[in-house]
Amino acid sequence: MSATTIGSQAPSKNLQVAAALGRSRKRADATVRLLGLIATLIGLFFLASILFTLFYRGFAALNGTVFTEVTKPPGSNGGLLNPIVGSLIQTFLGTAIGTPIGLLVGTYLAEYAQGSRLGGLVRFVSDILLSAPSILIGLFVYSALVVPFGGFSGWAGCVALAILVIPIVVRTTEDMLSLLPNTLRESVIALGAPKWKMIVTVCWRAAISGIVTGILLAIARVAGETAPLLFTSLGNLNWSVNLSQPMSSLPVTIYNYAGSAFQDWIALAWAGALIITLGVLGLNIVARGLLRGGK
Amino acid sequence: MSQATATLAAAPARQSPGSTGDAVFAFACRAAGVLVLVLLGAIIVSLFIGGWQAFSAFGAGFLTSTDWDPVQEVFGAGVSVYGTIVTAVLAMLVAVPFAFGIAFWLTELAPDWLRRPVGTAIELLAAVPSIIYGMWGFFIIAPVMADPIQPFIIDTIGELPYIGALFQGPPFGTGLFTAALILAIMVLPFIAAVMRDVFLTVPPVYKESAYGLGCTTWEVMKGVVIPYTRVSVVGGIMLGLGRALGETMAVTFVIGNANRISTSLFGGGNTIASVVALEFPEAGAGSLKLSSLLALGFILFVLSFIVLAASRFMLRSRLKG
Numbered sequence: 001m002s003a004t005t006i007g008s009q010a011p012s013k014n015l016q017v018a019a020a021l022g023r024s025r026k027r028a029d030a031t032v033r034l035l036g037l038i039a040t041l042i043g044l045f046f047l048a049s050i051l052f053t054l055f056y057r058g059f060a061a062l063n064g065t066v067f068t069e070v071t072k073p074p075g076s077n078g079g080l081l082n083p084i085v086g087s088l089i090q091t092f093l094g095t096a097i098g099t100p101i102g103l104l105v106g107t108y109l110a111e112y113a114q115g116s117r118l119g120g121l122v123r124f125v126s127d128i129l130l131s132a133p134s135i136l137i138g139l140f141v142y143s144a145l146v147v148p149f150g151g152f153s154g155w156a157g158c159v160a161l162a163i164l165v166i167p168i169v170v171r172t173t174e175d176m177l178s179l180l181p182n183t184l185r186e187s188v189i190a191l192g193a194p195k196w197k198m199i200v201t202v203c204w205r206a207a208i209s210g211i212v213t214g215i216l217l218a219i220a221r222v223a224g225e226t227a228p229l230l231f232t233s234l235g236n237l238n239w240s241v242n243l244s245q246p247m248s249s250l251p252v253t254i255y256n257y258a259g260s261a262f263q264d265w266i267a268l269a270w271a272g273a274l275i276i277t278l279g280v281l282g283l284n285i286v287a288r289g290l291l292r293g294g295k
Numbered sequence: 296m297s298q299a300t301a302t303l304a305a306a307p308a309r310q311s312p313g314s315t316g317d318a319v320f321a322f323a324c325r326a327a328g329v330l331v332l333v334l335l336g337a338i339i340v341s342l343f344i345g346g347w348q349a350f351s352a353f354g355a356g357f358l359t360s361t362d363w364d365p366v367q368e369v370f371g372a373g374v375s376v377y378g379t380i381v382t383a384v385l386a387m388l389v390a391v392p393f394a395f396g397i398a399f400w401l402t403e404l405a406p407d408w409l410r411r412p413v414g415t416a417i418e419l420l421a422a423v424p425s426i427i428y429g430m431w432g433f434f435i436i437a438p439v440m441a442d443p444i445q446p447f448i449i450d451t452i453g454e455l456p457y458i459g460a461l462f463q464g465p466p467f468g469t470g471l472f473t474a475a476l477i478l479a480i481m482v483l484p485f486i487a488a489v490m491r492d493v494f495l496t497v498p499p500v501y502k503e504s505a506y507g508l509g510c511t512t513w514e515v516m517k518g519v520v521i522p523y524t525r526v527s528v529v530g531g532i533m534l535g536l537g538r539a540l541g542e543t544m545a546v547t548f549v550i551g552n553a554n555r556i557s558t559s560l561f562g563g564g565n566t567i568a569s570v571v572a573l574e575f576p577e578a579g580a581g582s583l584k585l586s587s588l589l590a591l592g593f594i595l596f597v598l599s600f601i602v603l604a605a606s607r608f609m610l611r612s613r614l615k616g
Binding site: 026033039046129140147167227254255270276277284285 | 314316319321325326329330337341344396397403404405413419420422425430431483511516534537538540541543544548568572580588596
């Protein structure tokens, strides 16, 4: 290769020029390293700031009545019992509906649809749904379930959350199943087992930690979702566990309370925000630990 | 010989013990896959049908009209489409350099024992629910913006000849600029995580050979890692953009909810998602307003579909081996 192709930074015969070039290259390197460090520190600073704010304001408002009292008008010492229970019910049912579907789709993609056109399309659509704005899922369930069935309901909220759960479970299930070695599958088939038995008793079992991770991440994601619930389960200021009625949920209550003008409601919103964030981040950490342990 | 052929021919008639189960299970898996396709189709169709009343009432002008008058029942998507695009693009301008810095630090500079904890912390930032970002932005960031930051920018950059107009007006603390900032913080971990993952796919041999020639870390990044991963990096940025376009709760808290296009970035505005969330409770079933909101949802869906599809195609080759 001729010297001209190396470009302007070709080694110079002149020692002074060479030394100056070396210095400027080192300076550029040091500058960018510093900028990278600063960017990382700023990212961590934001996380710390959010957590600090939540702990500072959330703990101040967190007391026994938050967990024992239902939501009440401002000034009457209410709590967050019905939003907490409502969120638990809807998150649980949403996950329970979405997980089997997501598991089957992930299995289809990993075990049946390699190289097939339909499989490619399903994978693409599932990835789009994974990142699609959740408010649109809410609007869809509103048009598809709330309007035809004549009113906001806990069930509609569960379905909206289930739609959000599906693509997350699909992604992790497919990823985990594709990591399994083919020799594992071949040895099961060689024993004469039908394919469905191979998948259910061997592949799913071998990938169980990854699949459970996906489910936990899905729970963590939908537990904090607000926008889809605004149009489906709406929220309910009274105690209600009837799924065919509007149902309260923690994120929607936080949204309504934080935007209000009453100090005690805002304090309750912080308490709720702390509860939900601790839950979501806790689930994330558990899921990560599980994945690492499983590998 | 003839007997052997006979047995072979007879063999398929005998059912193998798992074949019914196999057929059922394969059908269930395939049906679930098709359900996902149907779901996406149903979302598009239901938003379009819901918005049809608005589309037919206002025609193509709906997309650009800046009217939003619930009393006269005249609605247009102009203001919220403008707000959506401005906040999302501004958020990307802020987030991309930071995300790149974080990915660079995590893959090339960080000591080994720090990589995992810092990487996890950045990923946890992505797991924080968006409503928390909204509250944090409204109660913590907006006051800081209103007092030292925005007046300072108005007094300095706001005085400049051309771009000054973007940074003028009363410092409310909320508005397009603050919304973009919160969005930037929200999408930062998504982009950083994708960039880190694609940077890690560069074969070490390429980097080592550059180091062997005497390149500095930054030169290896600039000359080897970035050219190798360029398409995927853009895919990661598009993924972040797709998130920023449709983010609802964080924006709703700090956007200032104004149905007009303000020349200043400090002015209030609206995004499609925020206007849907804020105006929905006041839109009666079957009203033209509700239909307009669904039509906005359809526009948002088309926007994010294009962006996310582009991101998918760019990322597919690299991250899915």
